[in-house]
Amino acid sequence: MWKRACVLAALACVALGGPASASEGATHPPAQDWEFNGLFGTFDLASAQRGLQVYEQICHACHSLNHVAYRHLGELGFNEDEVAAIAANYQLSDGPDENGEMFDRPAEGSDFFVPFFANEEAARAGNGGAYPPDLSLIVKARSGGADYIYAFLTGFEEPPDGEELPAGRYWNEYFPGHQLAMPNILDVNTVEYTDGTEPTHAQMAWDVTNFLAWAAEPQMMERKQMGLKVVLFLLVFTALMYAVKRKVWANVHH
Numbered sequence: 001m002w003k004r005a006c007v008l009a010a011l012a013c014v015a016l017g018g019p020a021s022a023s024e025g026a027t028h029p030p031a032q033d034w035e036f037n038g039l040f041g042t043f044d045l046a047s048a049q050r051g052l053q054v055y056e057q058i059c060h061a062c063h064s065l066n067h068v069a070y071r072h073l074g075e076l077g078f079n080e081d082e083v084a085a086i087a088a089n090y091q092l093s094d095g096p097d098e099n100g101e102m103f104d105r106p107a108e109g110s111d112f113f114v115p116f117f118a119n120e121e122a123a124r125a126g127n128g129g130a131y132p133p134d135l136s137l138i139v140k141a142r143s144g145g146a147d148y149i150y151a152f153l154t155g156f157e158e159p160p161d162g163e164e165l166p167a168g169r170y171w172n173e174y175f176p177g178h179q180l181a182m183p184n185i186l187d188v189n190t191v192e193y194t195d196g197t198e199p200t201h202a203q204m205a206w207d208v209t210n211f212l213a214w215a216a217e218p219q220m221m222e223r224k225q226m227g228l229k230v231v232l233f234l235l236v237f238t239a240l241m242y243a244v245k246r247k248v249w250a251n252v253h254h
Ligand code: HEC
Pocket: 054, 055, 058, 059, 060, 061, 062, 063, 127, 130, 131, 132, 133, 138, 142, 149, 152, 153, 175, 176, 179, 180, 181, 182, 183, 185, 186, 208
């Protein structure tokens, strides 16, 4: 009896399209018109360059980018001097030297992005116990990809009536479970874009998502170009084989 009532109630909920309780699940991120979408899509390099600025000046304070080396930024359109200048803003521990001592030195193009926190424990301690995940592959690691990351960064809201948030927890429409330890950082912090673009919340979210999409798959453009070449080759090859077949069989009478 109760079972049937539950099933009916669940069906009614589905039929009416009523939202599940706000504390469960998460809203589906809306699809965005990314320049890298589709078969011929390419990265919007100007946006990704601005996104690097957002990452460096805002996200880096909590999130590492362990799988990206400074020299990779060459693919985003920075020349060698610019890459060296970006890297030199960071200090890392190296060594040991001839006396067996570790020493600090500025990062170079061949180094990977230097994290703000020395290790996961330090990152957790700085964030109320929550771990800010490494962002190198986050666009690939989350269902919804770039659409999700953009929706997430623009999805911080006041909690619905009746929802109590513990101290140090924030409300996000798109985050599974809605409550998380990351504040609505793009409302609090802003960057001054070197190309003069207005740094609105949505613009910074868009740019940093473009940057992270590139970081997660820097070879995407090459991959698509190669795919295109292979398809073209196969088309030409098919036409050629067809012509050969016609020629070989031309004098055979059935
Ligand atoms: C003050 C520290 C802090 C800053 C600055 C910060 N974050 Fe976070 N972020 C966190 C923490 C902590 C979490 C983990 C939250 C949790 O699991 O409760 C997180 C989680 C995330 C997630 C994962 C969400 C998921 O689905 O698991 C993404 C993506 C993210 N942050 C992106 C960014 C970006 C992009 C920026 C820069 C615009 C940024 N964060 C700036 C602390 C920060």
